[in-house]
Amino acid sequence: MSTQASRIRLSPGYRPNPTTILGVTFVALILVWLVINLTKTPSEFYNLFLIGLTNGAVYGLIALGYSLVYGILELINFAHGDVFMLGGMLVATMTAGFGLKGEGDLILWGGILAMLLITMAFCAAINTTIELVAYRRLRGAPRLAPLITAIGMSFILQNIGLVWKGARPTSVDSILPRGEIFSIGGVAYTWNRFIVLVFTVPVLLSLIWLVQRTRPGKAMRATAQDRDAAAMMGINVNQTISFTFFIAGALAGAAGLLFALYTTNVHFTTGFRVGLIAFTAAVLGGIGNLPGAVLGAVLIGLIESFNNGLTWATPGSDWTTSIIFAILIVILVVRPEGLLGERTPEGA
């Protein structure tokens, strides 16, 4: 009997540490909060869930850019969010310039596709230029040096956005169709939300394919693991890093397009705000880890929309940014490797 009893225990001498207990309690409380809100206002809940999922998809695209660059250079590319913002502003200019509003289906979709390609190329070019100008010279410098130039580049890009579109938010023509696809519990799932997912999922899949299955992807992974060894194996390290920035910039461009068309609003500080949210997502999922970035982004998107919209015992939208930053701080302090990352002696 006594052996039976000891077998039932998870493992002898297992003592969960206080952080784990606190974490599990906290997650349990959040689940309880969600369930209560679900029973009180179900339709509102579904609606917020869909909003959160859509926002999370956009954040995911940006978070991937942070994660890619961090994985290869161990650099927090502060300017990434602002590259995204400039992409959004370009979309605002183009939708007005092309006069896409009220066009027929074929022209509309052709136009959106063309804008996607242009914006991706534009942002990729900016990002690669930033790497060339501000980070390449500092490869051997102390780690804080490129971080500081990254902040500087972020300010420069914000200023460009400010001068380009002015201090007031720029509105983008609402061109996405808003018809209903299906509805759950009285809440319609509309086309403009679906389109964000339609664009995001293939981009993610092709990115994973690129990193896992192609030669440039292999070079990227090798450079991320050990730059010197990669160079000795004949990999052009500088070119690989440039390529990574190119891909990250292209993702930021795609995110810029979707964000601008979906929210129909861009402001020069958008990049800083959304960039930090996406960065938090990347850290939450485990920075340097691509699936982690997407998971973190969806979670952050959900947290944001639930906090903005739910009514029972919710801090409300005034505190959303604070909550996201609190998550960032807590994750970095308690579990810097994030949800999916692995702890290594050198860190994430």
Added chain:
Amino acid sequence: MWRPDLTFDREAFIRESRPRLVKGLIAAAVGFLVIAVLSGPTLTLLLAAIVGLALYIPAWDRVPYGKVLSVGTVIVLVVLYPYYQQNMFEVPIFGGFPSVDTAVTMLIFIMMALGLNIVVGYAGLLDLGYVAFYAVGAYTAAWFASPHFSESIKSFHFGAVGVNEGSGGIHISIWIVLIVAAIFTAVIGVIIGLPTLRLRGDYLAIVTLGFGEIMPQVALNGDNLFNTGFNLTNGPQGINPIDPPGFGKTLEGAVGLPESYLAPGDNALGLFGNSLELYFWTALVLVLFTAFCSLRLRDSRLGRAWIAIREDETAAAAMGVPLMRTKTWAYAAGAFFGGIAGAYYASFKSGTFPADFYFNISVFILCMVILGGMGNIWGVIVGGGFLAYLNQEGLGNIGAWLNERFATDNAEWVRVWGEPIDVPLYQFGIFGVILVLVMLFKPEGLIPSARRKAEFEEGVSDEPLYDVTK
């Protein structure tokens, strides 16, 4: 205790002065000619050139009491600044010398930059949320020296000046509030530091950024904390008016010190007639205090431990430097001066508003430290003064100068652009450019400390992100 070296080493004096003689004379001649041609020669320009040369060329370190003399001269010149500011020469492009009002702001920002320099320059911890300490200091002043709490607290006066006897809320003398703010901010620094300082490098920077971003949100939403109706920060309207500093009636009668800075009134000496001058001198005293503390801290056991951590954390730990405690002290010290500066600035502006505490102010102060030279007091003072001046007056002056000569139809020189450009609009871009250029080409700053320069040239080995061992 510091003891002056009383021997006069003639050879060393000549050896060190000679290269500066040529450099100084060339610089003075070029500067004098350029300014004289563009803005016209004046007596003050000549005097400024002579004083500058006299301070720069001789190796004052080698003369007995020379350092005391030269630094003393600079301090006296700054003290007298309000008296000769009107008569100073015009600098091309930048226009006239900063007004006393601007000079007060410059001094306050220099103080913040000196505080941040302890964290970034000495201990090598990148703090992107320094504005949080500034905010805590400012709000401490707002709580203890304004009518803000007049609803809950009838009237509590303790040495306050310039307020009506019966006015509600807490009114404590600003001098006490400065000390309270400093200590309270230092405590906040420790509270923020204890959990986060285990992280290294960029992760620490991001965590401090997070705190720095949460702080203005708390200020913004603090008019109804947790829906209890408790008004802590008065929300987006901010808290004003905040009481001015002053010495009260008793001291005015006895020594002739001004009763209140806003209404100096008649006093024995008649020297203190102007409230801006009073704010200026007080800020100067605070800056000197901060600079003195910084210098003494740098040479103390604690300061040497900070520098050891900055240069090589692992080696420092191996030599027995307690990492956590030393870093926390750096945070506390940096926060201490940030708190004083914030409280004094709040009293000077007579108000505090959440919009003053955004991320860009943190980067602005960081920019001062980096431009001047991380870890070097003189560099940080020059960098802080220059950038604060640019922000307050300089950019506007530069814009006016450019537009006068290159814009619109009646351009003085050549018409390059049609519409006048708004130079202050480019403020943050300019700070960004400064950060990038300094980091790329002169990472040790314009006036570097020899030690920091060597570190940047030699490079620092790759650091792990966080301590596994704490």
